[in-house]
Amino acid sequence: MSKQAEFAVILKMNPMFADLGADELQRLSNLCHTQHLANGEVLFQKGDAGDALFGVRRGQVRIETGASDGSRLTLNFMGPGDLFGEVAVLDGQDRTADATAGEASELFVLRREDFLGFLEREPKVAIKIISLLCQRIRWQSERMEESMLQPLPVRLARRLCALAADFGSEVHISQEQLGVFVGAARESVNRQLQAWRKEAILDLQRGRILLRNMTKLTAIARNE
Amino acid sequence: MSKQAEFAVILKMNPMFADLGADELQRLSNLCHTQHLANGEVLFQKGDAGDALFGVRRGQVRIETGASDGSRLTLNFMGPGDLFGEVAVLDGQDRTADATAGEASELFVLRREDFLGFLEREPKVAIKIISLLCQRIRWQSERMEESMLQPLPVRLARRLCALAADFGSEVHISQEQLGVFVGAARESVNRQLQAWRKEAILDLQRGRILLRNMTKLTAIARNE
DNA sequence: AAAGTTATGTGACTTATGACACACTTCCCC
DNA sequence: GGGGAAGTGTGTCATAAGTCACATAACTTT
Incomplete structure (x- = not known):
């Protein structure tokens, strides 16, 4: 299986891209790159521009944040097949946490500029993305209230x-x-x-x- | 001031559309209709397709939901200048509450199909909307957790x-x-x-x- | 105006969870 | 192998809110 096809599978598993058609997904996957990280290497830090979406091909990435007392708290672990930075790639806002490789890893990278260019060429996909974001908004407001209570x-x-x-x-x-x-x-x-x-x-x-x-x-x- | 210009002002006040350029806003406003409601008239009910965005020109609309015991709970009051159904117009999901006129009212109506057509013709606007939705997602997840605690x-x-x-x-x-x-x-x-x-x-x-x-x-x- | 209905005010009790305090264990490093 | 440091186990107490149980007060209906 080609690198791109592998990335397409990962995208497809994420609710954000699950509803895209196979053809759209393929054209999108073609925009991806790969990147290697050594164990402990820093992928991005809090405050960096959110200029890409990542998918884990192999290895592990820890999402963590420096607490005020200097200690580090791990917020999430991303393993093979996990996708992160979906929101950042769309709106380009700064990262709100750090990401570090927990072991030697290989990542799929989809850069923001490439993704936006794609959306501009394919407005129908943009509209689908809009729908998905809306679902997420509804979902969030329902779940959140519920789950905190x-x-x-x-x-x-x-x-x-x-x-x-x-x-x-x-x-x-x-x-x-x-x-x-x-x-x-x-x-x-x-x-x-x-x-x-x-x-x-x-x-x-x-x-x-x-x-x-x-x-x-x-x-x-x-x-x- | 024309009806459309009046609607543009209302859109502009909503965070969702605040960042659109004057020209884009104007073209969008041109798609609007108006609708009159008598006191007590039902605008939509829970379960209806969310096929439009509404802005209150004059009057008052109550957003309410039928509780399981048959009593009605008012969730929100929309007065002149208020906008509601922004999310529904984007994703077309069903209404999650009822809307009834609290007095004789006049509403601006922007139909979903018109809005989607507009986005398809103007992908740059679609991308802006995507950014705004993302902001909203971030905002929600920050505020929610915080505010429930x-x-x-x-x-x-x-x-x-x-x-x-x-x-x-x-x-x-x-x-x-x-x-x-x-x-x-x-x-x-x-x-x-x-x-x-x-x-x-x-x-x-x-x-x-x-x-x-x-x-x-x-x-x-x-x-x- | 009598009766019923809805909204409000308040006391007594219960419960979940946070806060603090400390003992104990495991790991790591010099 | 001694001395932290970090992680864990538990007791005690304080507190915020929910629940239940009424008493009242204010509107509505007939």
Whole structure:
């Protein structure tokens, strides 16, 4: 499979591009480049211009932010097949976090200028993108309100399920960071995790959570 | 001033269209129609196709939703100069609430098909709209998380300030509805309002709130 | 004007979660 | 291998809000 075809598959998996036709997707994929990153290499930093969209071909990229106390908090892990910077490529606003390669990686890069040129040549695609952005706006306002109002166990279960999608059943994250993710105190996170350990839903190790019973966990995430 | 020029002014006031050039705005305004509504007449209902954007020329339109128990909750009031359905006109999704004229009204109507045709002819405008939608997405995700985490008094103050922008200092809304707005129990809303009444920030009447001291209220909304 | 209906005011209780305090463990580095 | 530093486990307490249960007050309908 060609590089471009591989990128097209990744785009297709993202809701933002899922509804594009095969032909449109192909023409778009043809605009992509690739870029290699060594382990620990910085892809972009907070404040950089958001001038490209990235897709992970292989390796891992960590999205993280420097906290005020100097410590770093990982906000997200992007693995093969993940796409990030979709919004930045459309509006060019500055990055709001840092991105660093967690291991030697290869990325697909779609530059903003190329993408905008494409949209200008294909207004029908622009209109589709507009629809998708609108959906996202609606979706966000529905989900957000809903999900922030959920009790901590639900939010926590949802986040663990999401992480499991990236990591498999062994999630490598500290309880502190998990707390930041779900907007809760570290202690509260710990107590909930303990409760679940007693129910054999998961096991705990230092800096690691082993998900034993995804069925129960997703049930909790769906709020019973 | 022509009808179209009047509509252009309304569009210009909305963040979604504020960045369009005068010429683009004019061509867009030329696509508008007007529509008259008698007092109590229904403009659209939940589930209808979102096939147009509306601007209020004169009168008042209530956006409301039928609650499960059959009672109606007013979600918003649109007065002269207000625009609604901006997102629907772009993505055509179904209305998520009902709209009824609160008095005899005249509306500007911009139909979805006309608007999409316009975007297709002017891809540069489409790209601008895309940027604006992206901004909105970012804005939403920032504000939302932040604002749901705020304590009730802050959320309540913010909502009251927003309502004041539409109503002036005499906000006509029940405490029950206010509770729905800010996602809190009616009783909690009442207790907070009582506290503010004692501080002379506002006065309470049946179905009505009189804002006495907007300075203090906005200070609270900004979280001290 | 009597009766019913809706909106408001308030007290008592419950619950979820944050805050603080500290013990214990594991890892890392010199 | 000793001494941090970082991560984790738990108890105690404080607090914000929700829930329930009424009492009242204000409008509506007949």
